[in-house]
Amino acid sequence: MNSIFEKIQEQIDRVIKQAFKVCGEKGVLPDIEPGEIVVEVPKERDFGDFSTNIAMQVSKQARMAPRKTAEFLLQELNLEGTYIEKVDVAGPGFINFFLQKDWLYDSVRLIQEKQENYGQIDLGKGIKVNVEFVSANPTGPLHMGNARGGALGDCLANVLKKAGYDVTKEFYINDAGNQIERFGASLEARYLQIILGADKVSFPEDGYQGNDIVEHAQNFYNENGESLMEKTPEERQQILVEYALPKNIQKIRNALESYGIVYDVWFSEKTLHESGEVKKAVDFLTEKGFTVTKEGAIWLNGEKLGLEKDEVLIRNNGVPTYMAADIAYHYNKFVTRGFDWAIDLWGADHHGHVARMKAAMEPFGIKGDNLKVVLFQLVRLYRNGELARMSKRTGKAISLEDLLEEVGKDAARFFFNLKTSGSHLDFDLDLAVTQSNDNPVFYVQYAHARICSLIRKLKEENISPRPVNEVDLTLLQQKEEIELIRKLSEYPEEIALSAKSLEPSRLTRYVMEVAACFHSFYNACRVKGENEELMMARVILVDCTRIVIKNILELISIQAPERM
């Protein structure tokens, strides 16, 4: 058993369905197949611990007012073997359940029993999931979009693992195609400029302007001199790319590592071309009649796949497009490597690509829905209340490394995981470094540090926690204690909801609520100095809070400090 909440859901489900059956047999209600009984936590405490709207849901089938249906059900509820103490009908027909407090104390016991595995659930049932995120062009440094995608993707992958999915974190290296050509041409131009003079060599119009290109060329020149002058332009570019690209990839890898992201797989696009997988994928589509040839190019047949327009797969110069490679890549994920789901995190500017890719999977017998795309909106940085476009240090666009230097990993990851992916994100650089109550990162970390400090203090006085089964948890009766336990008991459900919606940000908000409940408790209830029985019960509760907060901070991949 992983969750008391789940257990209660099952109890309510069973009891209600049984009541429907009995009512049907007695003829007071028509025979009704109620389907899933949705159990929720009412906003108002007066409405009980849990409630269901099932009487309203079946009002059509029942052919009577929801309140009346609910009344009939109530008469036939068999509450034996459940936590349920009292039930009543309220409002338009809600059935409200009031539980014995045991369920809360059982939650505490469950947390103590599971320790750091509390919150681990089996929603995913081992489904194989590939989560691909960042996948930045290796032609330059990581930008704010990559930073947001990185925080979201990494946290989502962690949450899915916690929810029982078999997760692989993957980075797709775009080391082939057009942008690599441009990368090579840019490097070559910079290299030639060093030797022949900047005014003698024109820089490609669509080249990469960044200073990093100049640095690569300079470094290569320092190490190898003018050796490339005798080569053809193609050879020069190839050698320069082979020189600079691994360095860039390594830099990306390092930046992401200092951002707390470690991938299971770094997948090279180039290998798809070299192994012939791209060609094979396009040929397959052609055989099945999903392509058309026109103007010397091979196009994906949009009409046949229900798309707005055709998309080029093979250019008239014979070079495959990014789309073709992406199809082969996802075929590789689903078929070659056997993932059940592929989850891609893309910047919202790629939204046009979503329908195309999903549709392009179908001819391969892959359900488009198994490709799940999480789009995230762009990031705006603010400093001194104004839009900050440039790094203070470099004067260039702010890179992930600049951000980490300015606000640190913890603040960056926390803030990027605070808002739902679909909403625009305004990142307040000043707030992220404020060491005050304005800063939610510190708010949560402070709760953890307070707990650790408290436990440490007790230890100094040779007071150590007792095993939970030697503690009288029923002494926990005060409002703040109950609210805290209630909040902690929701954790497994929060994991489930985050995983289902592919929206890890709700966990960040949840951990803030946990911290808030703890701070309220801390101000209302003393631990040290209370009579021993009560103290021991509260120590257990405090320790449960520590477990949950630490657990979530690990999912977001930020520190849980023991002192601040």
Next chain:
RNA sequence: GUGCCAGUAGCUCAGCAGGAUAGAGCAACGGACUUCUAAUCCGUAGGUCGGGUGUUCGAAUCAUCUCUGGCACGCCA
């Protein structure tokens, strides 16, 4: 022009498989440190859920129209 995303308190945002009196943080105002960390807590105030129409027992949530902002519509990725 077409499509996608967003519009909720002064600000930043939750809520959106329709449900009970629309929430939180910040900012504002008033309180709480001889006691386990005041980086905290308690309280007050703050709203035509962008606007209109529709669907129904019931709409911030669904449909439709409209306004505003962002983005995408390339033999770029």
